[in-house]
Amino acid sequence: MAFTVSLIKIFIRRNSRQRGMKFLKCSEDAIPPPTGKRVAIVGAGPAGLGAAGVLRCKGHEVHVYDALQEPGGMLIFAIPEYHVPKAGVRSGVQELVKAGVNFHLKTKVAGCSGDGVKLEDLVRDFDAVLIATGTWRSRNLGVPGEDLPGVYVALDWLFEFYQAQLGYTSMDEVPPLGHNIMVVGGGLTAVDATEVPLRYLKDRFNIQKVYLSYRRTRNEAPMSPREFNRLIEKYGVEPLELTVPTKFSPGPNGRVASATLQRMKLESVPGDKRPHPVPIPGSEFEVKVDAVLVAAGEIPSPPFEQGCLGIELNRDGTIKTDQKFRTTAKKVFAAGDVRHGASLYGLALKSGNEAAAALDEFLRTGSWS
Ligand SMILES: Cc1cc2nc3c(=O)[nH]c(=O)nc-3n(C[C@H](O)[C@H](O)[C@H](O)COP(=O)(O)OP(=O)(O)OC[C@H]3O[C@@H](n4cnc5c(N)ncnc54)[C@H](O)[C@@H]3O)c2cc1C
Secondary structure, X not given: OXXXXXXXXXXXXXXXXXXXXXXXXXXXXXXXXXXXXXXXXXXXXXXXXXXXXXXXXXXXXXXXXXXXXXXXXXXXXXXXXXXXXXXXHHHHHHHHHHXXXXXEOOOXXXXXXXXXXXXXXXXXXXXXXXXXXXXXXXXXXXXXXXXXXXXXXXXXXXXXXXXXXXXXXOHHHOOOOOOEEEEEOOOHHHHHHHHHHHHHOOOOOOOOEEEEEEOOOOOOOOOOHHHHHHHHHHHOOEEEEOEEEEEEEEOOOOOEEEXXXXXXXXXXXXXXXXXXXXXXXOOXXXXXXXXXXXXXXXXXXXXXXXXXXXXXXXXXXXXXXXXXOEOOOOOEEEOOHHHXXXXXXXXXXXXXXXXXXXXHHHHHHOOOO
């Protein structure tokens, strides 16, 4: 099963390079006359854009709100150009703009508390609202020294890099790395956190060595053994399989200077697909590092806290919905990774399309039962 998911990931990564992105689900001249219904979509990632493309083709007035400088979500601000060319995403967005989708950029939406456009105002002023805000928070390791300068959340670091690469900030603002980098994790974010610095910033930071610490082995890694091997063969990455950081320590300048790792062994647990890593007592060892990129997994980032406007969250932070993508508050729908957890952009797009169909049914019938 894990192997199948890995193959799907490789397939999606490879194929995304060859195509542009299509969000609009009809030709511009096939858009029906206005229905008089207005929809607000919060989040312009693949889920939000996919939903916009369906709803516009039903004749609804569509407004998309996003906190960032341009639409695309992680397609623009988290995935490298060599996997998803930005031009393809931008041409898909342009098609939406030409078809009359309204974008409100650099506009954060917040529910119940927090700064930004109020979610409660959107719910009041629109006939329906779709939340598609993705997974922009990251798990931390919860170990001493994780807050030292030079220990970064990988997604945040990648985001800073793409901001600079896209020209929204300068390369001087990219958090500095150093000669020896340690990446912690085994998923797609760990792959990019390993490869992006080596492809684009090797000379700038005089990068000599990248370690990849993963708590299981490459055979269980979500990135797939093939990606793991590619990083080793292509870039000389040093794998530290079956290890977990237990501490980061500072050097004289206060920045991280070393990581203490503990070795793991794998034990199978009945009913669990993957074996569990179990610490081996007394197996700690130290590795000198100048920077650490922690890619321990992304978690959902709804634009509100539990219970805001009556919208409930699940224990894992995803927004609680039924099969029709309806949240526990009338008129409010959710789609994409914030609904089903960190996944792949094709799944987020599909979720946005399906949520839009359910939302359209609600607009046409007014039925919430
Ligand atoms: C490093 C990395 C690499 C990846 N590589 C791949 C890959 O190679 N292939 C693949 O298929 N998938 C990949 N993924 C996963 C893929 O990017 C996601 O599954 C997909 O983008 C989720 O789409 P989404 O629309 O649900 O959310 P997102 O793409 O995250 O979009 C959410 C949008 O909501 C906006 N937003 C959030 N909060 C607010 C707010 N309060 N107010 C206004 N706007 C807000 C954000 O700015 C963002 O634009 C990768 C993910 C990461 C982190």
